[in-house]
Amino acid sequence: MAKTAAVIVIGNxxxxxxxxxxxxxxxxxxxxxxxxxxxxxxxxxxELQAIGDAVRxxxxxxDHVFCSGGIGPTHDDITVEAVALALGVPVTRSQALVxxxxxHYRDRNGxxxxxxxxxxxxEIPEGARLISxxxxxxxxxxxxELYLLPGVPMLFRRQFDALADRFRDAPFHLRQLFLSVGEVxxxxxxxxxxxxxPEVSIGSYPRFDPESDYRVKLTVESREAAAVERALADLxxxxxxxxxxxxx
Amino acid sequence: MAKTAAVIVIGNxxxxxxxxxxxxxxxxxxxxxxxxxxxxxxxxxxELQAIGDAVRxxxxxxDHVFCSGGIGPTHDDITVEAVALALGVPVTRSQALVxxxxxHYRDRNGxxxxxxxxxxxxEIPEGARLISxxxxxxxxxxxxELYLLPGVPMLFRRQFDALADRFRDAPFHLRQLFLSVGEVxxxxxxxxxxxxxPEVSIGSYPRFDPESDYRVKLTVESREAAAVERALADLxxxxxxxxxxxxx
Numbered sequence: 001m002a003k004t005a006a007v008i009v010i011g012n013x014x015x016x017x018x019x020x021x022x023x024x025x026x027x028x029x030x031x032x033x034x035x036x037x038x039x040x041x042x043x044x045x046x047e048l049q050a051i052g053d054a055v056r057x058x059x060x061x062x063d064h065v066f067c068s069g070g071i072g073p074t075h076d077d078i079t080v081e082a083v084a085l086a087l088g089v090p091v092t093r094s095q096a097l098v099x100x101x102x103x104h105y106r107d108r109n110g111x112x113x114x115x116x117x118x119x120x121x122x123e124i125p126e127g128a129r130l131i132s133x134x135x136x137x138x139x140x141x142x143x144x145e146l147y148l149l150p151g152v153p154m155l156f157r158r159q160f161d162a163l164a165d166r167f168r169d170a171p172f173h174l175r176q177l178f179l180s181v182g183e184v185x186x187x188x189x190x191x192x193x194x195x196x197x198p199e200v201s202i203g204s205y206p207r208f209d210p211e212s213d214y215r216v217k218l219t220v221e222s223r224e225a226a227a228v229e230r231a232l233a234d235l236x237x238x239x240x241x242x243x244x245x246x247x248x
Numbered sequence: 249m250a251k252t253a254a255v256i257v258i259g260n261x262x263x264x265x266x267x268x269x270x271x272x273x274x275x276x277x278x279x280x281x282x283x284x285x286x287x288x289x290x291x292x293x294x295e296l297q298a299i300g301d302a303v304r305x306x307x308x309x310x311d312h313v314f315c316s317g318g319i320g321p322t323h324d325d326i327t328v329e330a331v332a333l334a335l336g337v338p339v340t341r342s343q344a345l346v347x348x349x350x351x352h353y354r355d356r357n358g359x360x361x362x363x364x365x366x367x368x369x370x371e372i373p374e375g376a377r378l379i380s381x382x383x384x385x386x387x388x389x390x391x392x393e394l395y396l397l398p399g400v401p402m403l404f405r406r407q408f409d410a411l412a413d414r415f416r417d418a419p420f421h422l423r424q425l426f427l428s429v430g431e432v433x434x435x436x437x438x439x440x441x442x443x444x445x446p447e448v449s450i451g452s453y454p455r456f457d458p459e460s461d462y463r464v465k466l467t468v469e470s471r472e473a474a475a476v477e478r479a480l481a482d483l484x485x486x487x488x489x490x491x492x493x494x495x496x
Contacts (some may be wrong), residue, residue, distance in 0.1 A: 005431045007263075012449065012451055013453060013467070014276075014287070014449055015276065015286045015287065015288075015289065016276075016280060016285075016469070017276045017277050017469060018451070018453075019272070019281045019414070025268070025292075028263065028264075028265045031267050032264060032265045037264075038263045038264070039263065039292075039293060040263075040290070040291065040292060040296070040298070041263065041289070041290070041291035042288070042289070042290055042291075043288065043290075044287075044288060046288060046451075048442075050287070050288070053305065056302065057305075072431055072452075072454065073432050073435045073452070074431050074434075074435050074438050074439075074452040075438055075439050075442045075452075076450070076451055076452055086273055105432065113434065114432070115433060115436060116436075117432055117435030117436055117439075118432045118435075120435070152454060152455070152456055154456060154457055155456060160326075169434055172264075174266075183320055183321050183322050183364070183479075184321050184353065184363055184365055184366045185363060186322070186370070187322050187323070187363065187365030188363060188364075188365055190322050190323055191323050191365075194323045201260065202323070202324070203260055203294075204268070204320075204322040204323075204324055205261060205263055205266075205267070206320065206400060207400070208400055208402060208403060209402050219261070219266060221264070226437035231420075241278050
């Protein structure tokens with residue numbers, strides 16, 4: 001079975017347009033390269049209920065769940081609390097994180113005293129594990145296959161890239177046909193080809209803008225290259241004569 | 249009460265990276281301008297269960313729900329069926345849509361006969377209403393405050409823009425502070441200001457890249473301009489002396 005994933009972006013700043021989402025967009029590309037099927041993206045505000053709903057709707061329903069944002073020391077950083085609530089576990093202080101935080105802020109401020117809010121970064125859902133990487137002082141927090149990653153895009157990418165190899169699966173194969181006709185005259189042929197080729201996924205994407213040199217793009221996709229080629233041949237035979245402008 | 253909204257983007261092509269989402273991104277900006285608070289974005293595949301979950305999680309929970317995609321005559325256009333299932337109503341054929349479809353395709357093909365698949369575009373959830381606009385042959389389909397809009401960005405924008413005035417609410421007011429210090433030394437002050445100013449929403453957004461000329465951006469937001477100014481003054485008084493680089 002192909003591996004599946006969901007992404008939860010936590011942040012009022014994305015929903016209110018103060019910041020453009022970069023992290024879900026990044027994972028769309030990276031998960032695709034890795035051969036992981038991305039099945040859901042949820043963008044939710046910094047609210048316990050909203051984060052909890054998204055976690056309950058994805059945790060153990062997909063092979064990997066990636067959360068972005070809401071990790072930090074301020075009042076709007078409630079991801080750990082919300083995830084723990086949704087998972088039904090308490091929040092606990094990680095002594096390993098306490099040690100990392102004290103080392104990190106000592107390094108930066110040159111003094112041993114820390115405001116108590118710094119220790120908010122040491123809180124994790126009980127039972128979570130920490131995954132550390134060279135060059136990134138704060139580890140990824142993982143609860144089974146649910147990963148809590150920072151919202152700041154630079155840090156998010158570094159953390160994800162350090163984890164990425166563990167998610168790698170068989171690659172996708174994709175072929176495309178560009179057509180000179182619209183969707184109505186091909187719909188019956190498409191129905192038949194879809195029914196005969198259950199092992200591939202077929203998409204149909206119309207264009208209506210006059211600049212486009214085609215009217216419909218068809219995509220045929222699978223992890224099995226041979227199945228894609230079979231379905232593509234079937235499709236070319238079933239479509240109206242002369243309707244295929246080019247393949248891609 | 250401020251009006252709220254959710255957006256459901258339906259399309260394998262976005263999740264698999266074949267197409268970059270433009271419609272949720274467009275609504276982030278437009279809803280903001282209109283004074284509507286966007287509370288959820290769900291991006292889901294062309295699957296009955298996934299679409300249904302997103303509809304059940306948003307319908308009547310937010311004032312407006314906007315669905316993008318999966319409207320059309322081909323096998324992967326299942327939004328109407330999925331929405332009807334989630335709402336617990338049957339799918340019905342709209343005679344008004346039948347008339348529009350026959351007029352539209354006659355105009356384009358110059359002949360009265362239509363393949364039966366064209367009539368798939370006439371199917372709507374029972375009880376839905378059609379909202380027509382000059383210059384757009386296919387109407388928006390609305391079930392109470394849930395709107396079914398096309399996925400093709402050009403058509404999506406035209407439909408939304410034609411509807412937009414009915415969603416207008418009081419505008420948001422936003423002020424920003426750019427700080428020279430990180431989140432740990434300001435977290436306690438922020439907690440206190442947040443507690444004293446429940447009528448505003450306060451966000452804290454750190455930067456870690458060396459190119460940034462600030463370390464934290466604070467945002468203060470409300471529909472009441474006076475509340476924003478009060479909270480901003482409170483915040484400036486509570487933050488460490490000299491930490492505010494500039495206001496925006």
